[in-house]
Amino acid sequence: xxxxxxxxxxxxxxxxxxxxxxxxxxxxxxxxxxxxxxxxxxxxxxxxxxxxxxxxxxxxxxxxxxxxxxxxxxxxxxxxxxxxxxxxxxxxxxxxxxxxxxxxxxxxxxxxxxxxxxxxxxxxxxxxxxxxxxxxxxxxxxxxxxxxxxxxxxxxxxxxxxx
Amino acid sequence: xxxxxxxxxxxxxxxxxxxxxxxxxxxxxxxxxxxxxxxxxxxxxxxxxxxxxxxxxxxxxxxxxxxxxxxxxxxxxxxxxxxxxxxxxxxxxxxxxxxxxxxxxxxxxxxxxxxxxxxxxxxxxxxxxxxxxxxxxxxxxxxxxxxxxxxxxxxxxxxxxxxxxxxxxxxxxxxxxxxxxxxxxxxxxxxxxxxxxxxxxxxxxxxxxxxxxxxxxxxxxxxxxxxxxxxxxxxxxxxxxxxxxxxxxxxxxxxxxxxxxxxxxxxxxxxxxxxxxxxxxxxxxxxxxxxxxxxxxxxxxxxxxxxxxxxxxxxxxxxxxxxxxxxxxxxxxx
Numbered sequence: 001x002x003x004x005x006x007x008x009x010x011x012x013x014x015x016x017x018x019x020x021x022x023x024x025x026x027x028x029x030x031x032x033x034x035x036x037x038x039x040x041x042x043x044x045x046x047x048x049x050x051x052x053x054x055x056x057x058x059x060x061x062x063x064x065x066x067x068x069x070x071x072x073x074x075x076x077x078x079x080x081x082x083x084x085x086x087x088x089x090x091x092x093x094x095x096x097x098x099x100x101x102x103x104x105x106x107x108x109x110x111x112x113x114x115x116x117x118x119x120x121x122x123x124x125x126x127x128x129x130x131x132x133x134x135x136x137x138x139x140x141x142x143x144x145x146x147x148x149x150x151x152x153x154x155x156x157x158x159x160x161x162x163x
Numbered sequence: 164x165x166x167x168x169x170x171x172x173x174x175x176x177x178x179x180x181x182x183x184x185x186x187x188x189x190x191x192x193x194x195x196x197x198x199x200x201x202x203x204x205x206x207x208x209x210x211x212x213x214x215x216x217x218x219x220x221x222x223x224x225x226x227x228x229x230x231x232x233x234x235x236x237x238x239x240x241x242x243x244x245x246x247x248x249x250x251x252x253x254x255x256x257x258x259x260x261x262x263x264x265x266x267x268x269x270x271x272x273x274x275x276x277x278x279x280x281x282x283x284x285x286x287x288x289x290x291x292x293x294x295x296x297x298x299x300x301x302x303x304x305x306x307x308x309x310x311x312x313x314x315x316x317x318x319x320x321x322x323x324x325x326x327x328x329x330x331x332x333x334x335x336x337x338x339x340x341x342x343x344x345x346x347x348x349x350x351x352x353x354x355x356x357x358x359x360x361x362x363x364x365x366x367x368x369x370x371x372x373x374x375x376x377x378x379x380x381x382x383x384x385x386x387x388x389x390x391x392x393x394x395x396x397x398x399x400x401x402x403x404x405x406x407x408x409x410x411x412x413x414x415x416x417x418x419x420x421x422x423x424x425x426x427x428x429x430x431x432x433x434x435x436x437x438x439x440x441x442x443x444x445x446x447x448x449x450x451x452x453x454x455x456x457x458x459x460x461x462x463x464x465x466x467x468x469x470x471x472x473x474x475x476x477x478x479x480x481x482x483x484x485x486x487x488x489x490x491x492x493x494x495x496x497x
Binding site: 060068069098101102129150 | 426430431433435436437442
């Protein structure tokens with residue numbers, strides 16, 4: 001076999017492999033995002049147990065009631081108890097002490113990252129925020145949030161949590 | 164013999180006819196028609212008018228007349244004359260020339276009770292129109308109508324077709340500027356500016372006129388602001404004719420109010436967010452006001468007035484019904 005034939009066969013094989021791989025990947029899969037997440041959450045999980053005070057700012061758009069749209073809203077500080085079981089890896093927030101209309105769910109820890117969702121019902125409206133932050137230390141955590149409601153609003157912003 | 168029966172039959176027919184005629188006349192009331200008193204017109208003209216009047220009354224109602232050449236100036240005299248003639252009622256009156264006018268008075272008196280049944284008066288400037296007067300008065304007497312209500316095409320006199328003289332007022336443009344003090348509503352600002360443009364029609368004791376205005380926040384840098392456009396019609400009673408004349412009145416009309424307030428918006432009970440935004444509300448509605456003031460230099464063509472208005476706009480803005488304010492203005496009337 002000639003050397004050029006070997007090179008051609010190798011190129012065809014590589015391209016074929018790439019094609020087969022791309023067909024099997026979920027179209028929503030973002031390899032770079034996952035890579036970023038993995039690298040940004042890198043680190044050991046600090047001691048998260050304790051009372052954390054959360055606060056933040058954001059903007060709200062697409063609201064049906066125009067007066068709710070704003071370039072900047074301020075999120076008043078709120079104390080949230082956080083408990084992390086290192087053995088089971090279970091993270092518990094809020095301890096259900098905010099009343100029946102409020103719940104914190106889907107709380108997970110990935111190395112130094114913390115993620116959870118808050119859902120609040122006010123009248124016939126539901127306000128939901130999804131929080132994603134990275135613990136800088138056992139005393140400080142910061143990240144971004146997205147949200148929906150009330151009045152079909154879409155909210156984005158950033159937050160900090162400190163003990 | 165045959166001739167005899169023919170004569171008897173003829174007599175019966177004549178007798179029957181006489182009976183029916185007598186019965187018919189007996190059913191009609193008898194009125195006496197006296198001569199009319201005259202001043203500065205001829206007896207012949209007055210006699211012609213009397214004939215016309217008698218004919219017209221006979222056309223309007225079933226009445227038979229007996230005539231007298233007597234002239235009466237009051238009901239007692241007329242009733243006595245009518246009683247002498249065996250009439251139930253008596254028509255009498257006068258025709259007098261007063262300058263260019265001919266004034267016709269006609270009265271009908273009940274002879275038994277000496278009470279006036281009808282009393283009418285008309286005036287014309289042309290003697291040729293006395294036939295119209297006769298027709299109108301006859302209709303009024305016969306149908307018991309007011310003589311003014313008997314007008315119809317062909318019976319309107321020259322005098323009646325004239326435009327009636329009216330009192331003249333004094334009208335002109337008025338411009339006003341001043342301050343507005345909101346009582347409730349109006350973005351809860353403490354003070355505003357008021358500007359009016361009006362038409363002011365002034366008579367000796369009253370004034371009326373429409374106005375359009377503009378009210379707005381006095382501080383252009385204020386967080387809250389509003390503007391109002393009143394379109395009103397007002398009427399005022401003026402107390403006095405001198406150079407210092409107080410007046411009192413009011414008006415009503417339409418208002419457009421726009422009210423913008425800087426507000427803090429709160430969402431959530433546990434995760435609470437706050438932000439500031441401008442909440443705007445506006446609407447059209449009914450507005451009313453009462454006004455007191457004083458009109459200065461009233462004897463001059465250009466006058467000045469000082470006024471205080473209490474305004475209520477009957478509208479709901481930001482969930483508050485009834486926007487109230489005081490307005491103090493200095494107005495110049497041209």
